[in-house]
Amino acid sequence: MALTASTMLPLGTQAPDFHLPEVVSGKIISLATFADQKALLVMFICQHCPFVKHIQTELARLGKDYLSSDLGILAISANDAEKYPDDAPESLKAMAAELDFKFPLCYDETQETAKAYTAACTPDFFIFDAERKLAYRGQLDDSRPSNGKPVTGADLRAAIASVLADKPVTSEQQPSIGCNIKWKPGNEPSYFG
8 A cells, every 4th residue: 555645636627527337327427417516526435445444434424415415426436456356346336335325436447537637546536616627636634544533524525615605715725645546557647656
């Protein structure tokens, strides 16, 4: 496990489109899926990472708390499922069911969507505004598996509130920290390592 921080994609970056299968329904999810929502939260997660396990209950709570809001939420796993079978679509499907996710969880088999977003770690969070320009990229909160701080979702929730209220998000954004995305051999992006 390589401790990895977010790449901190430049604010204002346009959300890259994608077409990914949702692990529960098999439906193809894209940016257009969220066209009716004012804001979009894209989360790169997986099942086996201790950093994701540490916050998985809060991720599920986010889905429930914003279910009837103007926020679209999408989770994507891009890990190499051959080397990390816990992150294969069937395992992700079980994770979504166990945690009762109220948002789609997609599998990025080619890892091209993760690269387009410069996702580096699990978890990695990106919030896009109504024009699908990047308003926030960074941590859920300052809790980590070993630091004893409570999981609150404070940083992410504050950013969501600002975007939904048409207010600017503070530019003081802390990178998310987690396990590196498990790139397929030879498929590592230029920003990895």
